[in-house]
Each structure stands twice: as structure tokens, then as C-alpha cells.
Amino acid sequence: MVKKTSSPSSSVKSAAASNGSAVSHPKYCTLVSTPPRTFDADVSGFRAAMILLSDRKWVNGTKLRYYFFTGSDGSPASWKGDATQKNVVKEAFATWKKQGIGLEFEEVSNKEDAEIRIGFMRGDGAWSYVGRDIIDVAGSPNERTMNFGWSIANDIDTAIHEIGHTLGAPHEHQNPNAGIVWDEDAVYAALAAPPNNWSRETTFHNIIRKLPVNEVEGSTHDPNSVMHYPFGAGLIKEPAAFKNGIFPAGGLSAKDKEFVRKFYPPLAPADYTKLTVAKSAPLDIKPGEQKNFIFKPTVNRRYKIQTFGALDTVMVLFERTGGEEVYIAGDDDSGTNLNSKLHLRLIKGREYVVRVRLFYSSSEGMGSLMVI
Template identity: 50%
Template sequence: MARKKSSAKKPSAKKSSARKSKVVAKDAANADVKICALPPAPERDLAPTMDPFRASLIRFMDKKWVNGTALNYYFFRKPAAWRGAANQEQAVRDAFQEWKDLGLGLVFNEVEAPEDAEVRIGFDQRDGSWSYVGRDAIDHASDPRKRTMNFGWDLTTPYGRDTALHEIGHALGFPHEHQNPNAGIVWDEAAVIANFSGPPNNWPEDQIRHNILRKIDPSLVEGSEWDPDSIMHYRFGAGLIQQPARYQTHSLIPAPGLSPVDIDRAAAFYPMIKREPKLRSYESQRITILPGEQLNFVIEPERSRLYSMQTFGGMDTVMVLFEEIDGQPFYMDGDDDSGSDFNAKITVRLRRGRRYILRLRLYYAMQQGEGVVMLW
């Protein structure tokens, strides 16, 4: 018996290709939005003869804050272009609160003067959305008249809420996830440049390379896991990514909100602060922690005078002193000895009856447990 022929017509290659193009175009449209553009900041210059492991630890932690830091943020009221509407400011407050609700050791405070803030926020709609990364805000943008963060579109939409979380993630020291060298992303560079040089972003090629095509130094990345759902990941339309192959025909659109990996990374670097032991005059405390870990000490001076606190031993540390007022830490002084042959040292006048917190994070130690910190 002859096989019965189907009456259905097989679609022509031309029609199939046309349908595929429509799907790709529709999928790409979901990702075709304005995106964050990081301001350029010079990378730290380390001696070329430095041990690579030591250098990688310094670079990984260099932009992160000492845990327990109070990050004060300020909304500009002038010029008028930088002033945000009440609902836009509230969206940023809500995003700070969402990060804080993770139980982080950082403190977020809104302040009324720009000179009191590490994070200074504008809402210039002509300038896109961006933020300095972590301590770059004080290392490269310390002028209180300058913004360290800007929002350039509505933050009350689902995408806008993610934008606020994303920029605050940068302020905490987290880089772009799509530039993770472990992601295995192979770009169609010509397509990426063509896409982002046009609307709605209209970026020049150097900005596209800086924010998308450039892979960040592997030493700046925690672990080897790529998280395409990270709040620090851009959206990308279909066809901009060649590998993984799925994204040749599908957009990469991260799930909304903070991902489980985002939460784990933030909690690992900024865990809740445990009870701090006291650091007394002329008593040394041994530093037995691992790279990336932190010690916190309470200092309650017995009399008002000039004090010095210093680390001793072959190690790289960042040491920051805060005064605690009404339960809130206020920055006093700090020293970062990483990459140098010197030890961190702070000399400052302390007053009897006041409470101070010394926070010390270890980058690298030539031998674990050989270092100490001392107050005199």
C-alpha cells in the first residue's frame, strides 16, 4: 500500500527564516533598554615583581569596604537637573533597605549634607544610570560637590527597581557579572557595537568595550561560578552572544531582584558583626584570620590623649577606626598598607568616656598567625 501523503505543506526555508527573525526581533526587544555605564576609574598600580597570589588577593578586596562601615548616602537638591522626585528617592531608599534586610554588617544612613556622604546621588535624566564601584567613590570621587551615583530613568517600574539594586550593588563593591571571565561568554563584537552604539544607549565604542566586551581581571571575581540571574548582569538581546549557543536565538534577561548567588556573595563579604573584644593599651592581639576575613575591636580609652594603633608582621591589611555615637559608627581615620613594605598605622586623639571600633581586614599574610595589632 502506498504511503499516504500528508496534505500539510512543509514551510519553505525562506518562511522559516522569516519566522525565526521575527522571534529573535521580539525577544531582543525585551532586552533593548538603557543600561548602566560605569565611570572609568584607574586600576591600582601594583609592583610587577609582587607575588601573583598576593596581588590577586589585594585586587579582589581593594574596592570592598571594611565590614561594619556606615555608608552614608545623600540626595542632591541642586542643581535642579540632579534633584529627584519623591517617589524616585523612595525607590532608592527601598533598594538600600532590601540590601540591608539580607543581614549585612554594613550600615546605610541617609544624611543631609554631601560632605557627610560616601554615596552622593543625582537623578539627571540625561546622564543615564551609573555608580562608582565600592571604595572608588572615596578614592577617585571624593569632592562632595560631585555625584558618585546617578539614576537616569524611572525607578518605580520593575526594571527601575532592579536598576536601583544594581547601582547600590556597585556601591558595595560588586562589578558587572557579564564581564566575569569565568562566564565563558563569546560575544559577536560587531553586533554588540552596532546594538549599543544606537538607541536607546548611543554609546561610543570605547564605552561599549569598557562596560560589556572587556573581561575583568580574574582576581576581582569571587569563585568560578557565573550567575546569569545576578542583579549585576545586563540584559542582552538575542544574537549578541555567540556562546553559550542558546543566546544566539534567545535574549539573556536575568530574573528580577537579587539572585541567591548575589545574596551569598554579599553575606560572605559583609556578614553580620559579632561581639567585638576590647583592645587595651599596650596589649597586643594576634591576627589569626584568613585572607578576606576581618577582626573588630572595641577601644574605650581610660584617658584623653593621642593614641597610635598599628599592625606588626608580614601582612597586608586595611585598618579603619570609627567612633560609635548612639549606636552608629562614624568614620575617623584609616590606613591601607596593602602592596607596600609598611604596616597599617593610625595615630589619632581619643577621648575618655567615648567608644571606638577598630576594624581590620586581612588581604594577605606571609604566614598565618604571625601578625599582631597593638594600641599604645
């Protein structure tokens, strides 16, 4: 069983921000604790850092499908949410999409079709897997990838926060660039009390622990991020500006919007390159960026689609049918001495989309993609 280690209730955030009261322990969300990724000894620290910065992010252009457990689908009745709370989650998805990003979101009625599977089990906390962990770790259609453990009927920020985790965003208050020095005894005592009742391990994982520098995008701390917990007075020793607490403004901050637009910029037809058999297509992109390709086979046969060069990439193949993209296959070569490669039968006249995100390149501009 995975360990959940938890986003703040926006109703608490709003109250604290409006009346200046010291709220030391509102309800917080827990991240699911998964084993840290390790690398072979021949992978340099810088290369590993560049991979970790993007390895949980989705390839841009992906449609993420979400499902609400019903209690009549084989799931516990306690996982079912009412219409009001489900509408809040739908509005939260729309909030992220309104930033003009290339990702798409769609509610589905079959749990087997969903990457994001949502429950509303009271008392189980608010939590989510981060990014691609929802398929790489929590792959069973019978498992939740997100839960809301209290009523979010008037609490859209908690829903926005959890979806932020699903898009690959970590907790902002754990940003090592924040310079926060905790009064650790006070933090452990506050979180051990209701309403969170956390163990020391859970409090450490979600608050005290600093994120590795190589997992943080950007160099500055954003105390107004929707990914930031609110904290009341008496929990932070330094910086002095935070001794009386941190109360994020609510909603997406300017840096939240910058983050999601950087990794998932809007896509236009001009962003796609046509692939021709046996003709090399350059991968002239920087780490964290992505290139998109269209391929239309002229004969039915097995094709090899492969990257070339000293690259760490993730490559994903979709079939475009009726305006929809259906996932076919993918390969992630990051941290290895291999290249991303797909070898499968494609059908004449059909349209395929190849998306390649670059994690790291030892020589900028030296990579390419080819269909053979």
C-alpha cells in the same frame, strides 16, 4: 572629568523575561572608568590578586550615608529627583539591608555628611562608582557618585544594581568564567543605536572587556545576578545556551545574596575583641575577612594602633557615641612593605572601634594588632 562607561532597566528585563522577546539593546548602566591600580615589581601576582579582590570593599560595620541632590544646594536643577524615584532608591537600599548584612544605610540632609551622593540627570545614563572609589576618587561633596538617567519609578532593579556597585560588586556578564564569546560587530552596532548611543570605547569597557580573574569573587557565572545585563538574541556566539539571549530573573539572586553576606556578615557583640594597651591581639583571619576590636583609653594621650606581621590590611578607627560610629581615621597598607598604623590622641572614657580587613598574608595566622 571621569568617563562613565553604564545597569539595565529592570522594566526591560521583566518584559523580556516574561514574553521571551529578543531585546538586543535595552538601556544599560555605565561604570565610572577609573585608573587601574598598579603595584611595584616586588609585589607578586598572587599577592596583587588577593588585594584587588577586596580593596574596593568597605570595612564591615560601616554606616554608608546617602544624599539626594535638591537643585537648591548649589547643584544643577537637573540633578533633582521626584519623591517617587527617591522612594525607589530607598527601597533598593532596604533590599540590600534585608539580607542581614553588617553595613548600615542612612539618608542625610547635608551633602557634606554623605559618602553616596545621588542625582537624577536625564540623558546622563545610570552609573555609579565601585565601592570605596566613591571616597577615594570622587571625594568632593559637590560631585555625584551615582546617577539615574531615566525614570526608575517602576524600575527598582536598576537602583539595586547601582547600589551593588557601591558595595563593590562588578558587572557579572564580564565575569571571565562565563565563557561568553560575543559577536562583537553585532554588540557594537546594537549599543551604538538608541537608546544607549554608546561609543565603541564605552561598549568595550562595559560589555566586551573581561574582568581580570583576580577581581572576580567565585569561580562560576551567575546569569541571574542583578549585576548582569539582559541580552537579546544575536549578540552571543557561545555558549550555545545563550545564543537566544540572557534574561536575568530580576531581584537579587542566590549568589548576589551570598556575595554580600560573605563580605558584610551580620555583626554581634561577640564579634568584638577588647584591646588592652601593650597586649598583642591576634589577627587570625583569612584574606577577605575582618576582625573588630573595642578600645577604651584610661588616660588622655596619643596612642599608636598598629598591625604587625607580613600583612596587607585596611584599618579604620571609629568613635562610638550614642549608638553611632563616627569615622576618625584609617590606613591602607596593601601592596607596600609597611603596616597599617594610626597615631592620634584618644580621650579617656570614650569608646573606640577598630576594624581591620585582611587582604593578604604571606603566613596565615602570623599577624597581630596592638595599641601602644
